[in-house]
Amino acid sequence: MSLDATQETASRTPADAKGADRAPARERLRPVPFRGGGFVHTRHRLIAPLLFVLLLILWEIGSQTGFISNIALPAPSEAAAALGDLFETGMIWKHLSASLYRLVIGWSLGSLLGIAVGLAIALFSLVRAGVAPFVSALFPIPKIALLPLFIIWFGIGEGSKVATILFGAFFPTVIATYGGVDNVDRNLIRMGQSFGLSWLSIVRKIIIPGALPAILSGFRISASIAIILLVAAEMIGAEYGIGAYILMAGALFATDQLIAGVALLSVLGLTVAWLIGRAERLLLRWRG
Amino acid sequence: MELILDHVSHSYGDVTVLDDISLSVGSREIVCIVGPSGCGKSTLLRILGGLEKPDGGAALIAGDPPSDSLNPLTYVFQDFALLPWRTVEGNVSLVLEDHGIDRARKREIIADVLARTKLTEFAHAWPRQLSGGMKQRVAIARALSVNPAAMLMDEPLSALDSQTRDLLMDDLVDLWGQVGFSACYITHNLAEAVRLGHRIVMLSRRPGRIREIVEIDIPLAERANHPEETAAIQRRLWEAMRDEARAADRELSNVA
Helix, strand or coil: CHHHHHHHHHHCCHHHHHHHHHHHHHCCCCCCCCCCCCCCCCCCCCHHHHHHHHHHHHHHHHHHHCCCCCCCCCCHHHHHHHHHHHHHHCHHHHHHHHHHHHHHHHHHHHHHHHHHHHHHHHHCHHHHHHHHHHHHHHCCCCHHHHHHHHHHHHCCCHHHHHHHHHHHHHHHHHHHHHHHHHCCCHHHHHHHHHCCCCHHHHHHHHHHHHHHHHHHHHHHHHHHHHHHHHHHHHCCCCCCCHHHHHHHHHHCCCHHHHHHHHHHHHHHHHHHHHHHHHHHHHHCHHHC | CEEEEEEEEEEECCEEEEEEEEEEECCCCEEEEECCCCCCHHHHHHHHCCCCCCCEEEEEEECCCCCCCCCCEEEECCCCCCCCCCCHHHHHHHCCHHHCCCHHHHHHHHHHHHHHCCCHHHCCCCHHHCCHHHHHHHHHHHHHHCCCCEEEEECCCCCCCHHHHHHHHHHHHHHHHHHCCEEEEECCCHHHHHHHCCEEEEECCCCECEEEEEECCCCHHHHHHCHHHHHHHHHHHHHHHHHHHHHHHCCCCCCC
């Protein structure tokens, strides 16, 4: 190796190099044109809030001047007033707690079952052969279409709503989990085997942590689906809940309340995304 | 303890990769296996450590491994195979956790192997923060922690740049001086084989057969002081291998 290095330097004598440098120096000098710009993401933290505020202001101005008809779209100030009413009467907590209860229970149970079934599919080829086709067949069915059935099976009360959300969260989690396990580096599993790790240790310490990034991205999708289904389920036979509130507002053509309810959903979605982002940062610290 | 391959043959589908290979790795002995690419070196190592079953012949263990050996046959992989979600310390700890060692003893072992591989100050680093050379040191520390009777090293230095490779070779020689491990060391790099092997087994192109076995008498620690002798052996090996390597290079790959 050291032999190679000396040969390489010896073959290119200093005199050669200098002669090559000098020749073009007599001509006009200009910088090499830079072509490497763009295609790089820079973070602009303020742009989104500014744009949002600007949009609200324009909307408000449009409503005030009559450019936007009040029937077509209420002014943001009216929606804000409707939201304020909700807080004042304390109804917000009734609606929110009812919705959160359904969302948390439905999504958690659906995710837990989804991870369990996803792991079983990934680890046992018999389960994969038997269950995976069913998952593929049932995933694309809109769960809301099954709501009448769920009402018969689980009752008109909380049961059917939780079940809708549960099934909605279940399928994407199954698919994310077994896809994640399939993508775990085989060499790591082989390493575990070569050190005589038990089957359970390999699953617990190599396979599950390896699949965790995929499972967490699956959570992002399943949580959004859960919120969509929450509203849909609450539109049938619910007294309280954000979905029920929106449905009621729609029936009364109280568009200010409708916008207030939609804003609440948006905040709910953002909060869930933020929580999952936190979980990712905590659990996937090793990715840096 | 001695590790023996007894007339081992193996094929993948129609392609025979190993044909009637017999060799042994004695205790405190490093046997280097060299050969052109695709000659079945890695398959041979997988068979030797029980990760793959040969079609013919057998991999055998003669004698008992030392009683304090937690994992007698221990691999060191080319791609390091570190868990990215565990720190350096955690990666070593992983292979001790299934053996019911009490916490104090475990910590002692980890501290010892990290010190031997000069990693003490990196105990809490994540693998992604380490250079290739450091990663392979962690893998070697992990292998040492289970006190192996034989290390099965699959091109352990091939993913590293040549400077790091030189440094790690020196470290391995030092380590062998301290621990006296026995090893079956697969490589395609003849310089490594000549530097680290007590015995060099040269395989032919596919199907892999033993072409030649070269013993080197110069003690490992002194090889750096005998550049002419080692260079001569290396050159002779290369002469013998060159044509096969060229032919192997032009072969279509049928084996995954």
